[in-house]
Amino acid sequence: MDLKKLEGIVEGMLFASGDRISIEKLSNIIGIDKKTIKLVLNNMIVNYNNNPSRGISIREINNGYQLCSKPEYYDYIKQLFEPRQRSGLSQAALETLAIIAYNRPITKTRIEQIRGVNSDSAVARLLEKNLIRESGRLDAPGKPVLYETTDEFFRSFGFKSDSDLPIFELNDVQEPEEVNQNSGQEKQDTEFEKQEKV
Amino acid sequence: MDLKKLEGIVEGMLFASGDRISIEKLSNIIGIDKKTIKLVLNNMIVNYNNNPSRGISIREINNGYQLCSKPEYYDYIKQLFEPRQRSGLSQAALETLAIIAYNRPITKTRIEQIRGVNSDSAVARLLEKNLIRESGRLDAPGKPVLYETTDEFFRSFGFKSDSDLPIFELNDVQEPEEVNQNSGQEKQDTEFEKQEKV
Amino acid sequence: MESVLSKACTIKIQNFEGPFDLLFHLIEKNQIDIYDIPIHEITDQYMDYLFAMQELDLEIASEFLVMAATLLHIKSRLLLPSPKQNKEEELDPREELVLKLIEYKKYKKFTEILKIREKDSERYFYKGPEDIDIKHEDEPLELSYDELKRVYVELIERNERKMNKNTGKMTQILQHEKVSLRSKIRDVIRTLLKKPIFKFSELFSPKTRSKLEIVTGFLAILELAKLKKITLIQQKQFADITVCKCENTDLEDIDEENIAAEN
Numbered sequence: 001m002d003l004k005k006l007e008g009i010v011e012g013m014l015f016a017s018g019d020r021i022s023i024e025k026l027s028n029i030i031g032i033d034k035k036t037i038k039l040v041l042n043n044m045i046v047n048y049n050n051n052p053s054r055g056i057s058i059r060e061i062n063n064g065y066q067l068c069s070k071p072e073y074y075d076y077i078k079q080l081f082e083p084r085q086r087s088g089l090s091q092a093a094l095e096t097l098a099i100i101a102y103n104r105p106i107t108k109t110r111i112e113q114i115r116g117v118n119s120d121s122a123v124a125r126l127l128e129k130n131l132i133r134e135s136g137r138l139d140a141p142g143k144p145v146l147y148e149t150t151d152e153f154f155r156s157f158g159f160k161s162d163s164d165l166p167i168f169e170l171n172d173v174q175e176p177e178e179v180n181q182n183s184g185q186e187k188q189d190t191e192f193e194k195q196e197k198v
Numbered sequence: 199m200d201l202k203k204l205e206g207i208v209e210g211m212l213f214a215s216g217d218r219i220s221i222e223k224l225s226n227i228i229g230i231d232k233k234t235i236k237l238v239l240n241n242m243i244v245n246y247n248n249n250p251s252r253g254i255s256i257r258e259i260n261n262g263y264q265l266c267s268k269p270e271y272y273d274y275i276k277q278l279f280e281p282r283q284r285s286g287l288s289q290a291a292l293e294t295l296a297i298i299a300y301n302r303p304i305t306k307t308r309i310e311q312i313r314g315v316n317s318d319s320a321v322a323r324l325l326e327k328n329l330i331r332e333s334g335r336l337d338a339p340g341k342p343v344l345y346e347t348t349d350e351f352f353r354s355f356g357f358k359s360d361s362d363l364p365i366f367e368l369n370d371v372q373e374p375e376e377v378n379q380n381s382g383q384e385k386q387d388t389e390f391e392k393q394e395k396v
Numbered sequence: 397m398e399s400v401l402s403k404a405c406t407i408k409i410q411n412f413e414g415p416f417d418l419l420f421h422l423i424e425k426n427q428i429d430i431y432d433i434p435i436h437e438i439t440d441q442y443m444d445y446l447f448a449m450q451e452l453d454l455e456i457a458s459e460f461l462v463m464a465a466t467l468l469h470i471k472s473r474l475l476l477p478s479p480k481q482n483k484e485e486e487l488d489p490r491e492e493l494v495l496k497l498i499e500y501k502k503y504k505k506f507t508e509i510l511k512i513r514e515k516d517s518e519r520y521f522y523k524g525p526e527d528i529d530i531k532h533e534d535e536p537l538e539l540s541y542d543e544l545k546r547v548y549v550e551l552i553e554r555n556e557r558k559m560n561k562n563t564g565k566m567t568q569i570l571q572h573e574k575v576s577l578r579s580k581i582r583d584v585i586r587t588l589l590k591k592p593i594f595k596f597s598e599l600f601s602p603k604t605r606s607k608l609e610i611v612t613g614f615l616a617i618l619e620l621a622k623l624k625k626i627t628l629i630q631q632k633q634f635a636d637i638t639v640c641k642c643e644n645t646d647l648e649d650i651d652e653e654n655i656a657a658e659n
Binding site: 002003004005007008009010011012013014015016017018021025029052053054055057066069070072073076077079080081089146 | 200201202203205206207208209210211212213214215216219223225228249250251252253254266267268270271273274277278279
Binding site for chain 3: 015016017018019059066067068069074079089091092094095097098099101103114115116117118150155156157158159165166
C-alpha cells in the first residue's frame with residue numbers, strides 16, 4: 001500500500017475513534033504488519049510536531065496511539081471550554097496511584113502496608129476517576145481484589161508505556177553498608193512471598 | 199500572525215471541539231477578522247482533500263466548520279465500531295433451540311423440565327438472535343408464554359424457501375429403549391393432557 | 397509545651413498522609429541519615445506531635461498510635477542490653493522501619509513526578525468518538541440440522557438415563573399422586589356451598605393433604621379469585637388466607653361446567 005494513503009487511513013481511524021487504538025488493532029484492520037504501522041506512526045508524529053500548520057499531534061499511550069491537540073495552542077483551545085476543573089486528586093490519592101502504577105496488580109492491603117494508613121477512600125476516588133480498575137482477585141484466602149492502572153492513567157500523566165515510568169530502585173537511596181543491602185533484599189523477598197501466599 | 203500557525207490553531211480548535219465551530223467564535227478567540235479565517239479555512243479544505251496522507255477533512259456546516267474523517271477511508275473506520283465477532287450459540291442455547299424446534303409451541307417451564315436447569319438466559323439469547331419468538335400464551339394459570347421457531351431459524355440452516363424446510367418431528371428422534379419409550383410416551387401424554395386441561 | 401508551638405505543629409499534622417509521612421518529615425527536617433536514625437530523638441519528636449494533637453482534642457488516627465508504639469518498642473530494645481553474645485549477627489531493631497521508610501520514599505518521589513506530569517497533560521485535549529452512522533450488517537448464523545438433532549437426542553438420552561429400573565412403578569406412583577387443578581377447584585366450591593367463608597388451612601392442611609395438593613389448592617383459589625367468584629384476604633405475609641364467596645355469584649354453574657368438561 002502507498003505510504004501516504006496508509007498515513008491517511010491511520011489518521012482517519014485515530015480521528016474517528018477519539019480514543020487510544022492499539023497497534024494490534026490498527027495492524028489487524030488495515031492488514032499491514034505492526035512494524036510498518038509503527039514506522040508510519042513514528043513518521044507521522046515527527047511530521048505533525050515539526051509542522052506549525054498542524055494543530056494536532058499523536059501521543060503514544062500504553063502501546064497504542066491517540067490524537068490530541070497540540071499543547072502549544074492550549075491558550076486558544078481552552079477558550080472553547082468552560083474553565084477546566086482541576087483533577088482534584090489529593091496527596092493520598094496520588095500516593096496510592098503511584099504505588100499501584102509500580103506494583104500492579106496489587107491488593108488494597110498491600111497498598112495500606114506501604115502507605116501505613118487506610119486507603120479506602122483514595123482507592124474509591126481513583127476508581128471513580130477511571131485511573132485504576134479491578135483486575136481480578138488474588139488466589140488467596142478472602143480472594144482480595146487486585147487493582148491495576150488504566151489507559152486513562154497513561155493518558156492523564158503522559159506515559160507511553162510501562163517502560164516509560166521512571167525507575168526508582170531501592171539502590172536509588174544510597175546504601176551505606178553492605179550488610180543492610182543484603183538483608184534488605186532478603187526482606188523484600190519475604191514480603192513478596194507473603195503477598196503471594198496470603 | 200503567521201498563516202501556518204493560524205492553520206494550526208484552527209485545526210487544534212476544531213479537533214478539540216469535536217463539533218461545529220462558527221466563524222464568529224473562531225474569529226473572536228483567535229482575534230483575527232472573519233474574512234481571513236474564512237480564507238484560511240478554504241485553503242485548509244483544499245489541502246486536506248488533495249492530500250491522501252490526510253485522513254480527515256473539513257466540512258462547512260451552517261456558517262461554521264467541523265472536522266470529520268474522510269469518507270474514502272470509511273471501510274477501515276467502520277471496523278473500529280463493529281461489535282466483537284459474533285459468537286455462535288452456546289451449548290445451553292443450542293439445547294434450548296432443539297427443544298423448541300421439536301416441541302413448538304412450548305413454555306419455558308416445560309423447556310426447563312426437559313433440560314433440568316433454568317433456561318432464562320438461553321431463551322433471551324435466542325429471542326435476541328431472532329431464532330425463536332413468542333407465539334401466544336398457554337390457556338393455563340399464569341398464562342405462560344409459548345415459544346416457537348422463526349423463519350430466521352429455518353434460514354440459518356441455509357434453506358432458501360419454505361418448501362425446503364426440514365420437518366422437525368418427534369419420530370425423527372429414535373428413542374433409546376423399548377421400556378423407556380413407553381414410559382417416555384406416557385409421561386409426555388400426561389404432560390400434554392395437563393397442559394390442555396389446566 | 398507551649399500552646400502556640402503545639403498549634404503550629406498541629407496544623408502540619410493534619411497534612412500528613414500517615415505515620416510514614418510524618419516520620420519522613422521529621423527525618424528530613426533534622427537532616428538525619430535514614431540508615432542511622434537516632435530513635436531516641438525521633439521518638440520524642442513524634443510523641444510531641446501526637447501530644448499536641450491530643451491537646452487540641454483532634455482525633456488521632458489509629459495508624460499514628462501504632463507507629464508510636466513501634467517507635468517506643470524499638471527505643472526500649474535499643475536501651476536494653478542484648479542477651480546475645482555475638483552482636484554482629486544481631487539484627488538492628490530499626491531495620492524493618494527503615495526498609496518501610498525507604499519504600500515509602502520511593503513512592504513519595506514518584507508522587508511528585510505525577511503531580512508535575514498531570515499539570516503538563518492538562519494542555520492536551522482529546523475528543524470523543526466521531527458520530528458516524530455505522531450500519532451493522534448481521535452475519536447470518538449458520539446452524540446444522542444434524543447438530544441440532546444430535547443435541548436433542550443426547551438430551552433425551554440423558555433424561556432417560558436419569559430414570560432407574562423402577563421407572564414403571566415410579567410412573568404409577570406419580571400418576572397416583574397426580575392432582576388435578578379441577579378437582580381442587582371442585583373441593584373449594586363444595587366447601588363454599590356449605591360455608592361462604594372459610595380458612596385455607598381448614599381445607600388444605602399439611603396434616604391431611606400432600607404438598608402437591610396444597611399447592612394445587614392454592615392455584616385453585618387463585619383461579620377462582622381471577623374469575624371473580626371468591627375474594628381472598630390475608631392480613632399479613634405468611635398468615636392464613638381467608639376465602640370468601642363473592643356475593644351475587646353462582647357457584648353452581650362453575651361446578652357443572654367443570655364437571656361437564658371432565659366427563
